[in-house]
Amino acid sequence: MPFARINADPRVMEFFPQSLSRVESDDLARRCRDLIARRGWGFWAVELKGRSDFIGIVGLNEPQHRLPCSPCIEIGWRLSFGHWGKGFATEAGTTALRFAFEELNLDEVVAFTTLMNRRSREVMKRLGMVNTNRDFIHPALTPGHPLSMHVLYSISRSGWNEREEIKRESTP
Ligand SMILES: CC(C)(COP(=O)(O)OP(=O)(O)OC[C@H]1O[C@@H](n2cnc3c(N)ncnc32)[C@H](O)[C@@H]1OP(=O)(O)O)[C@@H](O)C(=O)NCCC(=O)NCCS
Structure with a gap:
């Protein structure tokens, strides 16, 4: 089963x-x-276009833990290692954000990860999300755990609309 792998x-x-x-x-x-x-x-399955290869999940979720942003909707991603470095998380993340703002009419989408997860933070930045500077200790982890400290990124509906406008203007 590819997801289990x-x-x-x-x-x-x-x-x-x-x-x-x-x-x-x-x-x-x-x-x-x-x-x-x-x-x-929710978290949707991601497949390669024109093929049915399952390469991971990207999507929206309502975190069950109490976080500094609660109640909030997060965007998240997990792709197979062989499919990193090709822009797939950013592409699927853009689709998920479009759904969040244009179908669900959300005002804000957040993303969080442990401080050291550079790749995930880069996806957040590529999607136009900004660091809220509200780092927090994830409640599922003990404060001393090496992964406990998390960053919190966010994009507002107006931030999303501005980016879409810029994209439209730069498309010939
Ligand atoms: C986080 C994760 C999804 C990021 O995957 P990723 O492939 O680095 O991210 P993207 O899909 O945005 O791809 C960006 C890379 O593709 C390259 N790229 C190629 N074409 C691109 C395009 N059209 N658009 C954007 N990036 C593109 C970028 O240059 C970048 O390469 P680099 O990182 O080697 O510099 C992946 O590392 C992962 O699944 N990690 C494990 C799970 C995890 O930690 N999830 C987050 C928990 S909160």
């Missing part, structure tokens, strides 16, 4: 407390599927 890959899971077992991965897949069936949105 992704969740068991220590390179992909470097900035999570642990990689997932097959059972945990299947459970996560089931929860993602159930949430999409119930609400119409």
Whole structure:
């Protein structure tokens, strides 16, 4: 199962407390599927265009932990290691943000990750998200845990609209 392989890959899971077992991965897949069936949105499967290869998940989620932004909707991503470095997370993230602002009419979307997750932070920046400078200790981790300190990025609906306007103006 490709999702289980992704969740068991220590390179992909470097900035999570642990990689997932097959059972945990299947459970996560089931929860993602159930949430999409119930609400119409969530962490979607990402496939390569024109092919059916599953390469990971990107999407929107309502964090269950109490965070400095709560209540909030986050955007997140997890791709197979072999598909990093090609812009796929940014492409799928743009689609997810479009859905958030144009279909769900949200006012804001946030993203958070552990301080050291440079690749994830770069995706946030490429999507036009800004660092709120409201770093926080993730409530699922003990304060001394090396992954506990998180950054919080955000994009507002007006920020999204401005970027879309700039894109439209620069398209011949
Ligand atoms: C976070 C993660 C999704 C980022 O993947 P990524 O491939 O680095 O991100 P993008 O899809 O935006 O691709 C950007 C890279 O593709 C390159 N690229 C090529 N074409 C591109 C395009 N059209 N648009 C944007 N970037 C492009 C960029 O130059 C950049 O390369 P570089 O990082 O080697 O400099 C990935 O590292 C991952 O799945 N990590 C594990 C899970 C994780 O940590 N998730 C976040 C938890 S909060």
